[in-house]
Amino acid sequence: MKVLLLGVTGRVGSRMLPALLAHKHQVVAYVRTPGKISPEATSKLDSIVVGSASDSAAIKAAILSHDCDAVVNAAGLAAMTGLTSQGEFPAIFAAVVQAAREAGQERGSAPIRCWLMSGFSTLDSPKKRYLLLDYIPLFPSHKRNYMLIKSHPPDMLAWSLFCASDISPKYDTPQFPPPADTSASNLVAKADAPPAWAEKYRSVPLIGNYLNIMAQAQDYYSVLENCVDFMAADLKKELESEWIGKRVGFKEKSKVN
Numbered sequence: 001m002k003v004l005l006l007g008v009t010g011r012v013g014s015r016m017l018p019a020l021l022a023h024k025h026q027v028v029a030y031v032r033t034p035g036k037i038s039p040e041a042t043s044k045l046d047s048i049v050v051g052s053a054s055d056s057a058a059i060k061a062a063i064l065s066h067d068c069d070a071v072v073n074a075a076g077l078a079a080m081t082g083l084t085s086q087g088e089f090p091a092i093f094a095a096v097v098q099a100a101r102e103a104g105q106e107r108g109s110a111p112i113r114c115w116l117m118s119g120f121s122t123l124d125s126p127k128k129r130y131l132l133l134d135y136i137p138l139f140p141s142h143k144r145n146y147m148l149i150k151s152h153p154p155d156m157l158a159w160s161l162f163c164a165s166d167i168s169p170k171y172d173t174p175q176f177p178p179p180a181d182t183s184a185s186n187l188v189a190k191a192d193a194p195p196a197w198a199e200k201y202r203s204v205p206l207i208g209n210y211l212n213i214m215a216q217a218q219d220y221y222s223v224l225e226n227c228v229d230f231m232a233a234d235l236k237k238e239l240e241s242e243w244i245g246k247r248v249g250f251k252e253k254s255k256v257n
Contacts, residue, residue, distance in 0.1 A: 001113065001235050002026045002046070004063055006053050006096065007074030009036040012117065012167070014174045015224055016074055017041055019232035022177050028066045030059060040176060054091040059099035063112065070113035070235055071100050078119060082140040093145045101157045110239060111158045115231045120165035120220055122146045123249045124193040126202060127209050132194075135213045146247065154245040160234070161247040164227055165220035175225075182225035184233050186253055191246040194220060196256045222250045 003020055007013030008029040020027050026046045031037060034048050042048070047066060051058035053075040063071065073096045076089035093116065100112040119142040121133035133143050149159050170182055188195040194216075201211035227250060234241050 001069040001238060002028065002067060003070045003072055003235065004028050004030055004049075004059070004066065004068040005072050005074065006030045006059070006092075007076070008041065008045075009033065010074055011169065012224065012228065013072075013074035014038075014041070015169060015178075016072055016228045016232070017044070018174055018176045018178050019225070019228040020072070020235070022229070023232040023236055025070075025232065025235060028062065028068060030062050038174075041174070044176065054088055054095045056095040056098040056102075059096060060103045060106075063099060063103040064106065068103075068112070069238070070115075071096060072115045072231065072235075074117055076117075078139045078141045080138055082137075090141045090144055093141075094148060097149060097152065097157065097159075100159075101152060104157065111154065111156055113158045113235060113238060113241070113244075115160050115162055115235070116145075116149065118142050118145060118161035118163045118247065120163055120194070120217070120249065122161065122247055123163050125209065126197065126199070126212055130209075132213060132217070135210055136217065158239055158241075158244045160231075160241070160243045160245075162227065162231060163247045164222045164250045165217065167222050167224045167227055169224040171225065178225055178229060182223060182229060184226060184230035186226045187222065187230055187250050188253055188256055189230065189243075190249050191243065192249075194249045195251050198257075219255050220249075220251055221255075222252055226250075226252070 030049045049062040076092040104111040122142045202208040
């Protein structure tokens with residue numbers, strides 16, 4: 001696929017690029033400051049578009065003018081609590097969603113395939129109708145973004161939400177090509193809920209659900225390079241992906257009992 005990548009100079013996006021290339025995708029970088037892209041990364045890009053990640057019209061134009069089939073948004077950082085400014089992240093998310101939806105409608109053939117950054121807390125909790133965020137009230141903008149994206153049916157926008165917990169790179173710098181010891185095969189994934197979740201402590205009166213979540217959430221960290229490989233590999237499925245219209249949770253296989 002031809003992929004428009006936002007956030008290529010950041011921690012996630014810079015590692016997303018080699019993963020996309022390893023899976024034979026063409027990559028168009030959409031970036032505010034092209035001078036921050038390394039010479040190595042620049043040499044491997046199909047093209048570079050300069051613009052603001054919160055400018056939906058400019059993102060839409062980039063999708064259409066470069067004939068992109070997919071968008072990966074790795075731009076912006078979610079604020080940890082609702083007590084401080086939420087920054088640009090909600091505006092970036094909304095702009096990308098609007099741009100991809102409108103580009104797909106204008107093109108009139110198939111919806112744009114999108115992977116969008118979200119968080120672990122937007123996954124379902126063990127108690128029906130509640131999200132993990134209802135028990136762990138952190139990164140509140142993720143819930144707002146989820147409410148926005150779930151109003152878009154997959155035939156309008158072929159979206160998936162990347163819902164990992166703490167993600168840390170295995171290597172200090174992006175690696176071209178990605179090392180053989182980082183791969184989606186190191187992960188287990190599940191739609192809409194954390195994979196390999198246990199029922200422990202839920203039977204404790206009144207506070208069982210809280211104990212159940214607090215006791216396990218810390219085990220849901222993921223290696224960043226494994227996660228980006230998962231998304232890049234999934235994009236090869238195009239509109240046949242089983243993850244379209246889903247929040248996708250991850251866990252390292254090494255942490256599964």
